[in-house]
Amino acid sequence: MNIRLGSGSIPEVVGAHFGCTVYLLTFTLGHMYQSLMHTLAKRFIVSFLLLSGWLSLGQAAERPNILFAIADDWSFGHAGAYDCDWVRTPAFDRVAGEGILFHRAYTPNAKCAPSRAIILTGRNSWQLDQAGNHMTFFPAKFGSWMELLKANGYSTGYTGKGWGPGFANDASRKPRKVTGQAWQKQKAKPPARAISNNDYAGNFAEFLVGANSVEGRPWAFWYGASEPHRGYESGVGRRMGKKLSDIDRVPKYWPDNEVIRNDMLDYSIEVEHFDNHLGKILAALEAAGQLDNTLIVATSDHGMPFPRVKGQAYEASNHIPLAIRWPGGINGSGRVVADYVSFADIAPTFLEAAGVAKLAPIMQPLSGRSLFDIFRSPKSGQVTASRDHVLIGKERHDIGRPNNWGYPIRGIVKDNQLYLHNFKTDRWPGGNPETGYLNCDGSPTKSLILTQRREGLYHFWNLNFGKRPEEELFELNSDADCVKNLAKSKPHSELKAALKEQLFAELREQGDPRMFGKGDVFDNYPYSGKLTDNFYRRYMGGEKVRAGWVRLTDFEKEKLD
Numbered sequence: 362m363n364i365r366l367g368s369g370s371i372p373e374v375v376g377a378h379f380g381c382t383v384y385l386l387t388f389t390l391g392h393m394y395q396s397l398m399h400t401l402a403k404r405f406i407v408s409f410l411l412l413s414g415w416l417s418l419g420q421a422a423e424r425p426n427i428l429f430a431i432a433d434d435w436s437f438g439h440a441g442a443y444d445c446d447w448v449r450t451p452a453f454d455r456v457a458g459e460g461i462l463f464h465r466a467y468t469p470n471a472k473c474a475p476s477r478a479i480i481l482t483g484r485n486s487w488q489l490d491q492a493g494n495h496m497t498f499f500p501a502k503f504g505s506w507m508e509l510l511k512a513n514g515y516s517t518g519y520t521g522k523g524w525g526p527g528f529a530n531d532a533s534r535k536p537r538k539v540t541g542q543a544w545q546k547q548k549a550k551p552p553a554r555a556i557s558n559n560d561y562a563g564n565f566a567e568f569l570v571g572a573n574s575v576e577g578r579p580w581a582f583w584y585g586a587s588e589p590h591r592g593y594e595s596g597v598g599r600r601m602g603k604k605l606s607d608i609d610r611v612p613k614y615w616p617d618n619e620v621i622r623n624d625m626l627d628y629s630i631e632v633e634h635f636d637n638h639l640g641k642i643l644a645a646l647e648a649a650g651q652l653d654n655t656l657i658v659a660t661s662d663h664g665m666p667f668p669r670v671k672g673q674a675y676e677a678s679n680h681i682p683l684a685i686r687w688p689g690g691i692n693g694s695g696r697v698v699a700d701y702v703s704f705a706d707i708a709p710t711f712l713e714a715a716g717v718a719k720l721a722p723i724m725q726p727l728s729g730r731s732l733f734d735i736f737r738s739p740k741s742g743q744v745t746a747s748r749d750h751v752l753i754g755k756e757r758h759d760i761g762r763p764n765n766w767g768y769p770i771r772g773i774v775k776d777n778q779l780y781l782h783n784f785k786t787d788r789w790p791g792g793n794p795e796t797g798y799l800n801c802d803g804s805p806t807k808s809l810i811l812t813q814r815r816e817g818l819y820h821f822w823n824l825n826f827g828k829r830p831e832e833e834l835f836e837l838n839s840d841a842d843c844v845k846n847l848a849k850s851k852p853h854s855e856l857k858a859a860l861k862e863q864l865f866a867e868l869r870e871q872g873d874p875r876m877f878g879k880g881d882v883f884d885n886y887p888y889s890g891k892l893t894d895n896f897y898r899r900y901m902g903g904e905k906v907r908a909g910w911v912r913l914t915d916f917e918k919e920k921l922d
């Protein structure tokens with residue numbers, strides 16, 4: 362056993378490793394007498410527990426509170442901190458400015474339920490059985506960090522949207538609290554139609570009172586806004602004073618016109634609603650004197666609810682905004698980090714902060730990697746050389762293909778290049794046309810692109826809804842919109858082969874069923890939405906089945922293949 366004497370300053374403490382090394386927190390002679398008297402008893406107890414092996418390091422080092430703030434369908438880049446002018450996000454910018462702004466954070470799977478399952482379990486979606494799908498049943502064996510933190514003495518709660526959609530029951534079929542106890546009672550008049558009346562900040566404030574009533578007990582809270590998920594109040598962006606010309610750039614895969622820009626502005630208002638409540642939550646923490654001993658993560662589950670983004674696997678689909686603030690644990694502030702990080706890294710980070718090393722029997726082994734190396738470093742830019750890529754992919758999201766099939770993809774992002782492997786090229790990427798392209802939420806943008814095809818303009822429809830080749834390769838530096846597929850380019854053939862080899866090798870190591878000829882398991886898992894289960898067969902058989910997330914005009918009158 363090693364015992365290190367030190368001042369107990371935070372960088373030193375959070376920089377330490379778990380294991381057999383035990384750190385004894387002491388105080389320096391420079392400490393004030395008052396402070397000494399105040400903490401002496403606690404430190405004595407902590408030291409005793411450390412030496413007796415009952416506590417691991419993080420628990421000794423004043424376990425931080427954890428606030429996880431997640432928007433629903435908010436794209437990378439759409440924040441002031443990322444130099445965006447048409448989406449105002451002062452709260453997110455504050456978290457970034459007083460902590461770390463991540464420029465290359467990705468969700469491995471760009472759809473609500475699988476993305477959130479990855480966050481909660483620290484595993485990739487192809488390692489989560491049914492929880493790798495959308496609208497599913499979350500297997501009880503995959504416990505969440507929230508459940509594990511609760512078992513380790515944390516008060517846990519959430520407001521708004523936790524994990525879902527789907528069902529998460531325990532072995533005895535009782536609903537699990539994968540994101541903690543629900544706090545949903547406080548309501549507020551929303552600033553626009555189609556925005557939730559959940560007073561997220563009010564519910565957090567209520568939780569905080571309860572959590573603080575137990576002295577010395579840390580808490581973990583999940584703030585899950587339902588914005589900017591659709592629908593939107595049409596024209597709300599302009600109603601609130603924005604102009605179409607505020608948008609600096611429309612992605613190349615959509616037409617650049619009034620309809621699209623208006624839709625983007627409406628989206629921006631919903632992002633700002635998420636940020637507004639985040640600001641109120643930060644203010645509440647500050648007022649309670651708990652801002653600095655709280656590890657705050659602000660992010661989104663995946664890209665915006667527009668065609669070719671949400672539910673797909675292009676750069677804009679999986680690339681997400683991420684800022685983390687924790688003065689007690691992060692070295693410096695205003696840092697901008699370029700390391701590739703994944704949502705699978707969130708769980709190990711929180712568990713390390715809380716000093717929880719033992720996963721079983723609640724959680725399964727983690728695939729992600731704690732961000733503490735980045736926290737500890739004073740650097741911006743690339744901090745850890747080995748964080749040079751992320752893996753992404755998907756299986757079944759919303760139904761709408763024959764036999765409830767999904768659209769399996771795996772991909773790798775490395776050195777600003779994206780390689781995608783599409784496993785079932787005979788299927789429709791956004792869902793079958795005759796059943797409304799169900800894996801793309803209904804919207805003015807979607808309707809416009811579908812209308813263009815019906816009028817003989819195929820360019821945008823092909824990019825958004827057309828079938829795809831088995832392989833796609835994009836240079837993100839020059840083509841972040843992923844509209845120029847280089848997979849058949851001779852000069853890129855070596856690069857493509859190397860990316861594919863690395864992708865498949867890592868997936869095999871991770872036990873991805875699709876690497877072992879067993880990928881169909883994802884198509885065969887039950888779909889949890891009874892009303893729309895087997896949509897294709899039922900709808901094509903003449904049954905009136907409603908899929909509320911698309912428009913009736915999204916359904917093509919005939920098959921397109």
Ligand SMILES: [Ca+2]
Pocket residue numbers: 433434472473590662663
């Ligand atoms: Ca979502």
